[in-house]
Amino acid sequence: MWGVNSSSQIYHYTNDDENPWVGILGTLSDIGAGADGTVWGVDSSSGVFRYAGDAPS
Numbered sequence: 001m002w003g004v005n006s007s008s009q010i011y012h013y014t015n016d017d018e019n020p021w022v023g024i025l026g027t028l029s030d031i032g033a034g035a036d037g038t039v040w041g042v043d044s045s046s047g048v049f050r051y052a053g054d055a056p057s
Helices: none
Strands: 002-004 009-013 021-027 030-033 039-042 048-052
Touching (some): 002 030
Antiparallel strands (some): 030 039
């Protein structure tokens, strides 16, 4: 699961009770994941990005 907070910071849910949400470098206005697990985001300038591992592309 992925999320964006009110400050546009990106988070990934880890399902780990001690550290359930991990911050991801960058900011986005919106984020979503496809059925195949591909993660897409939109920034404040309407740019569209695909997340690939540790490096957004």
